[in-house]
Every structure is written in structure tokens, then in C-alpha cells.
Amino acid sequence: MAEALAYRPSNGTEDDLFLSRWCDRCARNDGGCEILSATMHFRVTDPEYPSEWRTDEASGPRCTAFDALDPLDQPFDPAAAIGLLL
Secondary structure: OOOOEEOOOOOHHHHHHHHHHOHHHEHHHOOOOHHHHHHHHOOOOOOOOOOOEEEOOOOOOEEOOOOEOOOOOOOOOHHHHHHHHO
């Protein structure tokens, strides 16, 4: 399996999709999220860029610090679904 890399949306549409899938449904975003803020202040190559925003071929972009506002409203993880089929 490929190593997970730091993730930054490449355009506004990708950013909107990521934020709606992760940040808008996360308890950490209530009152402001330091992770989200740091992604806007640092380059993806900076040591201060949040390690929580990751991407890989199997699961795609994700925030590893995600804490669902609704425990039943979890993002779909393609890698986990494929693992169940194998």
C-alpha cells in the first residue's frame, strides 16, 4: 500500500467537497478548527502543515482527526470497504 501524503485541495471545488465531507460534519470545527486554520497558513511542504490532512491511493483525501458530530454520520472509506470484500 502506498504511503499517505500530506493533502491540500488543488482548487476551490475540491476544497468545497473536502470541507463538506469532513470539516462541516466535525465536532472540532465548532468554534474554529486549528487544523483547518493551519492548512490555510502553511504550505503543504512546511513542517507546521497539519499531518492530519492525508491522502493515499486507497482511501483518498481525509482528515485523521475527524470527530463526527453525529456518530452515525461517518465518511465512506473506500479502503475499508475493499478490505471487507477481500
